[in-house]
Amino acid sequence: MTTARFDRAPGDQSIATEQEATSSGILVYSIGLVFALILTAISFWVANTTLLWGPGVPLGLAVLAIAQMGIHLVFFLHITTGTDNTNNVLALAFGVLIVLLVVAGSLVIMTNLNSSMMPPGDLMDMQMKY
Structure with a gap:
């Protein structure tokens, strides 16, 4: 019996599709990890540097914290605006x-x-x- 390429039940994945999803998932998590580490390093730099204007440091940390939350929502929790x-x-x-x-x-x-x-x-x- 031959099976057509698109003749599958919803949720029924082949082994090749699972491997592609796994490698794609690892790539998404890795990109999120790199972005999160970069934002964390920048936050520590902002908190410990004297190059920035003193009263602007809390605002900069707040912006970096919001960006960090966005990274976690998109890359780790997979919250997007899709249907x-x-x-x-x-x-x-x-x-x-x-x-x-x-x-x-x-x-x-x-x-x-x-x-x-x-x-x-x-x-x-x-x-x-x-």
Whole structure:
């Protein structure tokens, strides 16, 4: 019995196709690893150099961190905008929304608590009275 090249059930892969997928997967992971290592090395350089303007260092590290997250999402978690990844992209967007809400809420609470704190001078006077 002869089998045609395209006469396969969905998900039924031949050995040659599995080997191609494995070598392609290793290449994608290797490229991601190289990019991640380069961004990590640049981050350490930015944090330890005096060549950059001091107040710009945190901004540079934030940009490099966002780039690092993008590398991990694309190369390691395989989250793309393809039609088969719609649920992954929606889950990622929902997760980012929750994290942003938690961070923003925490900043609002900390700012409010900071303005409600008693000044240290008044606190010292209160301790001396008792």
